[in-house]
Amino acid sequence: MISRSLKNSLHLLILSMLILCYREKDLLAMPPVQKIVLPNRLVVLHSEDHSLPFVTLHLLIDGGLRGDPTGQEGVARLTAEGLLLGTSRHTVDALNQELDFMGASLSASSGKDYSTLSFRFLKKDLDRALGLFMEVLTEPIFPDEEIKREKEKTLAAIQAEEDEPGEVAERAFLKALFPASPYGHPAIGSKESLQRITRNTIFNFYKTYYHPNNCILAVAGDLSQQEVGTKLLPRFAKMEPVEIPNEAFNLSFQKGPEWIKINRQITQANVIIGHAGISRENPDFYAVGVMNYILGGGGFASRLLEEIRNKRGLAYSVDSFFDAGRYPGSFQIVLQTKNASASEAVSLARQQMELIQKEPVSDRELEGAKKYLVGSFPLRLDTQSKIADFLLLVQYYGLGLDYPERYPSLIKSVTKEDVLRVAKKYLYPESCILVVVGDLKEAKLDSD
Numbered sequence: 001m002i003s004r005s006l007k008n009s010l011h012l013l014i015l016s017m018l019i020l021c022y023r024e025k026d027l028l029a030m031p032p033v034q035k036i037v038l039p040n041r042l043v044v045l046h047s048e049d050h051s052l053p054f055v056t057l058h059l060l061i062d063g064g065l066r067g068d069p070t071g072q073e074g075v076a077r078l079t080a081e082g083l084l085l086g087t088s089r090h091t092v093d094a095l096n097q098e099l100d101f102m103g104a105s106l107s108a109s110s111g112k113d114y115s116t117l118s119f120r121f122l123k124k125d126l127d128r129a130l131g132l133f134m135e136v137l138t139e140p141i142f143p144d145e146e147i148k149r150e151k152e153k154t155l156a157a158i159q160a161e162e163d164e165p166g167e168v169a170e171r172a173f174l175k176a177l178f179p180a181s182p183y184g185h186p187a188i189g190s191k192e193s194l195q196r197i198t199r200n201t202i203f204n205f206y207k208t209y210y211h212p213n214n215c216i217l218a219v220a221g222d223l224s225q226q227e228v229g230t231k232l233l234p235r236f237a238k239m240e241p242v243e244i245p246n247e248a249f250n251l252s253f254q255k256g257p258e259w260i261k262i263n264r265q266i267t268q269a270n271v272i273i274g275h276a277g278i279s280r281e282n283p284d285f286y287a288v289g290v291m292n293y294i295l296g297g298g299g300f301a302s303r304l305l306e307e308i309r310n311k312r313g314l315a316y317s318v319d320s321f322f323d324a325g326r327y328p329g330s331f332q333i334v335l336q337t338k339n340a341s342a343s344e345a346v347s348l349a350r351q352q353m354e355l356i357q358k359e360p361v362s363d364r365e366l367e368g369a370k371k372y373l374v375g376s377f378p379l380r381l382d383t384q385s386k387i388a389d390f391l392l393l394v395q396y397y398g399l400g401l402d403y404p405e406r407y408p409s410l411i412k413s414v415t416k417e418d419v420l421r422v423a424k425k426y427l428y429p430e431s432c433i434l435v436v437v438g439d440l441k442e443a444k445l446d447s448d
Helices: 004-021 024-028 075-085 092-102 123-138 144-161 165-177 191-196 199-209 225-237 285-297 303-310 339-358 363-375 377-381 384-396 403-412 416-426
Strands: 033-037 043-048 054-061 105-110 115-122 215-221 258-263 268-276 315-322 330-338 433-438
Touching: 033 225, 043 225, 043 384, 054 123, 054 384, 075 092, 075 105, 075 115, 075 123, 075 144, 075 199, 092 123, 105 123, 115 123, 115 384, 123 225, 144 165, 144 191, 144 199, 165 258, 165 268, 165 330, 165 433, 215 225, 215 384, 268 339, 285 303, 285 315, 285 339, 285 363, 285 403, 285 416, 303 315, 303 330, 303 339, 315 339, 330 339, 339 416, 339 433, 363 377, 363 403, 363 416, 377 384, 377 403
Parallel strands: 043 215, 258 433
Antiparallel strands: 033 043, 054 115, 054 215, 105 115, 268 330, 268 433, 315 330
């Protein structure tokens, strides 16, 4: 199985080739966006595009795993997926038959900050599709038997993850970094927490968060402004707003250094090196993005890959990233290497963290990072689904609808001094949490 890190490296290589097909003016290629705020405070963003006879709806609900009750982790995910398990008018089988008949796709998911409900259908089925979407959103019944089946599937997925060393490492890392925060558990929950989740737990989560004043709706595709006004908005306007409780969110971080060693009889070690990260609203977000691209986010152009894989052949894959959300997330370096070279690879990764804090990056590195980050931007907007997702996040993080026009200047304004400053401020090579999943006898790890 190809690792997440290797997939990321291959993806970056493909993107590097694709961006040659774009020019900077293409950053402005997204159709104009109309923003409407309904009396019930639902925010609707509409991007009109008649090139294909499809319509895409993406609804963001500001209720993710950070709202999971303590001891019942996984509720947000089960609530989102439970929307598709039956309504007051359709069983899950009947619902799937309706979708098959229309050739439509309807899905739900939940992450650490929010949940989403996504629907793609043909324009000719507009009335039927909107009716079904509203039914799923406003009339779910979370049938006991279907919830039981979903929990069983989730338990099987958790068990399967135990055989995936990368997943084992990620779980251990987040648990160590966020010991008293919801961010410390995966959206899927745990074997223990799932046993405590009942239909009432799910209903309570639904009744707490699934309201128009806690949602953003993105509409992309073959719908005119007039059709949005006459066909779509009246349906959503009927939803009643409800006061959303203020959440008490504990965002404590565990500081390293700490080694977590998990023994598995596997041929290569899966390693995570990391610590606290930043939030999406951090004013240094763009400088951090450029810095991380040079350090390890740039795939085959990064320092980590050059030093650890290309020069020494120690790692099959290595990359780094900042997981920035509504609240500060994590910084991680993720790599895979032979068990015997795990300690050396970790040492080299930390050396690169230290080096980027000591000396300014080169002009070539800085310009390469900027060129890639600016040039790849249009790839975020090349499908209806990507446009809808983009609009949701622009609104969720308060970036402004002119963000595509401003983005190039935000990246281009980053200087070598900025990169050095944020490296010193947001990287902690001596205070990392290190997780190694591998054959510990072969690895002979040094915990100093």
